[in-house]
Amino acid sequence: MKRHCFWILLLVGWALAVPAAAAESEEEGKMIFRAMEEEMARSLKELKIDTFGPPYFINYQVRHHDRAEVVATFGALLSSDIKQKQTLFVDVKVGKPEFDSSHPQSHKYVTESLIPLDNQPDALKRALWYETDLRYKQAIVNFLKKKGRFISGVESHDLADFSVGKTPQVRFGEIPRWAPRMQDWEGLAKTVSARFQHAPDIEKSKVQIYANRTLRYYYDSEGNKIREGKLYYGVAIEGWVRSPEGDRLHDEESIYLHEGDAFPTEQELLERTDRLIASLQKLKQAPRMDPYIGPAIFSPDATAVLFHEAIGHRLEGDRLREDGDGKTFLKKIGRPILPEFLTVTDNPELNRFEGTPLLGHYRFDDEGQESEEVVLVEDGTLQNFLLTRMPVLGFSRTNGHARGDGIHSPMSRMSNFIITSKSQVDAATLKRKLIEEVVRQGKPYGLFVKKIIGGETQTEQGRFQVFKGEPLYLYKVFPDGREEMVRGVDFVGTPLSMIGKVMVTGENREVINGFCHAESGSIPVTSIAPSVLLSEVELQSAKKMRVRPPILTPPAVTPVAH
Numbered sequence: 001m002k003r004h005c006f007w008i009l010l011l012v013g014w015a016l017a018v019p020a021a022a023a024e025s026e027e028e029g030k031m032i033f034r035a036m037e038e039e040m041a042r043s044l045k046e047l048k049i050d051t052f053g054p055p056y057f058i059n060y061q062v063r064h065h066d067r068a069e070v071v072a073t074f075g076a077l078l079s080s081d082i083k084q085k086q087t088l089f090v091d092v093k094v095g096k097p098e099f100d101s102s103h104p105q106s107h108k109y110v111t112e113s114l115i116p117l118d119n120q121p122d123a124l125k126r127a128l129w130y131e132t133d134l135r136y137k138q139a140i141v142n143f144l145k146k147k148g149r150f151i152s153g154v155e156s157h158d159l160a161d162f163s164v165g166k167t168p169q170v171r172f173g174e175i176p177r178w179a180p181r182m183q184d185w186e187g188l189a190k191t192v193s194a195r196f197q198h199a200p201d202i203e204k205s206k207v208q209i210y211a212n213r214t215l216r217y218y219y220d221s222e223g224n225k226i227r228e229g230k231l232y233y234g235v236a237i238e239g240w241v242r243s244p245e246g247d248r249l250h251d252e253e254s255i256y257l258h259e260g261d262a263f264p265t266e267q268e269l270l271e272r273t274d275r276l277i278a279s280l281q282k283l284k285q286a287p288r289m290d291p292y293i294g295p296a297i298f299s300p301d302a303t304a305v306l307f308h309e310a311i312g313h314r315l316e317g318d319r320l321r322e323d324g325d326g327k328t329f330l331k332k333i334g335r336p337i338l339p340e341f342l343t344v345t346d347n348p349e350l351n352r353f354e355g356t357p358l359l360g361h362y363r364f365d366d367e368g369q370e371s372e373e374v375v376l377v378e379d380g381t382l383q384n385f386l387l388t389r390m391p392v393l394g395f396s397r398t399n400g401h402a403r404g405d406g407i408h409s410p411m412s413r414m415s416n417f418i419i420t421s422k423s424q425v426d427a428a429t430l431k432r433k434l435i436e437e438v439v440r441q442g443k444p445y446g447l448f449v450k451k452i453i454g455g456e457t458q459t460e461q462g463r464f465q466v467f468k469g470e471p472l473y474l475y476k477v478f479p480d481g482r483e484e485m486v487r488g489v490d491f492v493g494t495p496l497s498m499i500g501k502v503m504v505t506g507e508n509r510e511v512i513n514g515f516c517h518a519e520s521g522s523i524p525v526t527s528i529a530p531s532v533l534l535s536e537v538e539l540q541s542a543k544k545m546r547v548r549p550p551i552l553t554p555p556a557v558t559p560v561a562h
Contacts, residue, residue: 028119029172029217029227035124036060036219043132044221052140056100057093057162059220059368060128062086062115063406066213068180073205075194080186088113088127089406092135094143097162101139102390103146112407155323159391163398166369168223173363176231176259178213185209191266195273196239197557201281203550204240207273209233216406224368232359233257235264237273241284246546247488250453251280251472256513258357283473288488289539295437296447296491296537297430297477300510302469304527305452307419309467310495311337311344313518315376317385317392317401318411328495332382333394339502340380341423347373348400348415353528358416359513360526364400366410371400379422386412405521413520418528421505430506433533435479437503447537448475448483449491468492470542489539498534506531 040058047054064086071078090113094101115127149155189207196205211233218226237253253272255264264272298306313319314328329337338344348371351361364370367389375383387395388402388411404410425433431448438446451473469491475483512527 029175031119031121032062032124032217033219033225033227035119035121035128036062036217039125039128039132040219040221043129043136047132047136049137049140052094055092055094055136055139055221056096057091057221058132059091059218059224061089061366061406062124062217063089064117064215064217066178067210068182069208069210070182070185070189071206071208072186072189072193073207074197075190077186077190078206080182082180082182084117086115086117087406088115088131089404090128090131090135091409092132092139093162094136094139095161097164098160099147099150099157100161101143101146102161103142159321159393160396161390163389163391163396165222165224165367165389165398169364169368169370170223170225171227171364173226173228175215175227175229176213178211178231180211188266188269192237192269192273195270196277199239199277199281200554201241201284202239202277203242204238206236206238207269208236208238210236218364218366218368220368222368226364226368228362228364230362231259232357233259233261233263235269237269237276239276239280241280242547242549243284243286243487244549245288246548247288247544248547249280249283249487251276251283251451256357256359258351261357279473282485283487286485286487289474289476289486291489291541292447292539293536294443294446295434295441296449296534297434298449298532298534299451300506300508300529300531301512301527302449302452302471303419303505303529303532304417304512305454305469306467306498306532307344307529308414308417308516308525308527309469310493310499311377312346312414312417314495315385316412316414317387317395318390319519320385320392321390329382329385330393333384335382336380337382337496338377338380338499339423341421342377342380342502342505343375343420343422344377345373345375345418345420346386346401346414346416347418349373350416350418353416353509353511356511357513358511358526358528359524360415360417362403362415365398365402366404366406367398367402369398369400369402371415374399374401386414388412403520403523405523408519408521411518411520413518413523414516414525416526416528419505419509419530421530423504424507424530425504426507427531430504430531430533431477431481433504434477435481437533437535438477439479445476445478447539448477449473450475466492466494488542488544490542491537492540493538498537501534501536503533503535505533 066084068082070080116123150157193207196202213231216228235255240250253276319325320330386401387399389398401412402410403413434446449471453470453472509530516525
């Protein structure tokens, strides 16, 4: 399966509070938990069929989603909308912890289970009853299939399926207040998007201002009862141009804010828009580059994609239980996998880094377990994996990294993925070292990846164990220090080879927030990464998305009367 991750580079600078509305009624939460408790008690006692008794474990998750969004283009409003929905996720396990119905792909076929918004107790219990019944039957089918594969020898079963959890927790986190400023946002979005009217090169534009709030209610048969709320705001400024050959090019300026952070001013957003337009105009004229191998500097966001794809997904413990996974690092605990000056941790407990909000923060995972900081690689040596309650070779205890989107079954995933280095140099020295490596290798030029738009990887057996990154702003760096912007290539590599080519890192680390799409759905993640110098990077031609440019020029902009 391909795992796609999209990144948003964030900058610090907001300090004042965003207005918010009153908190959700405590009575609403009480009704949800009361319905969960009553229906779970009934299922644990009476749900049985043929030779199968009641489930030995059940968990329920109700998620309430609020979304407010304003979108404008070329000075006109496209949409302004506030939506809400409520979803239910149910996990049912039959058998016993040593051998049960669970599997890394237990919920391979899923649909979003919508439930009533008004939390009417009878309606809630009916939804819980129906979904529990469905998952119980599915669990029995999974159990029988799994037992058949074990008996036939198709799969081995050397480890327990479900480990002992941490001490049950009852935690009720604060509910973020909800009060989107739609009228203010509409005016701001129209004003900022009008900037694109004076850029004839821009074929499409979009300015989006939004708020997302999620309230999560978790309850399981071990007694974990957790309520958590998360609220964030975002601004995205996007533009599309077309190269002379017809390649469609896209760039985005994005900002992510926690509750209490200052909203960017109109002037700040206009300045960002002007920078975006200027960058796209330069990118449009950049020549396409041929495939190439040579030394390269990766900016922090490119480094984030490199480590996320080459290392991060391969350290997610649940996939190491899949018979079809490549298991790149399964038996490398205690062995070097990175240069000894690099350490990699994952810390969902962090809410901010040097003032910048972190999208990957959470307190409890989707198995109701408290999150933990995990040292994955220390001084280049592999120490640990990202773990759920599914044991992995040598590890039988969760470290609170079960994550899902509320629709798919949770699995071990990254949160705040942090790279630190003991071998750092400033930006000027990093470029000088790149040029020295270019000369040493006898190459005509090196490379500088200044911005990247995403990446993907393959981890399964039977597939090529490779990953790919998609540079947006890429420069040739010549021995005399001159830089030339190019485009039209992706970097590719195999994990063990490419990560071993890191020579030194930059001094400053940056926060890169984004969303990663994998088996358990699209989830928010953060990387904190420095620039790196690699002795060798391979570039391949990127897919061409050519369309004939517009025949006519854009219509003239009507002057605004003052």
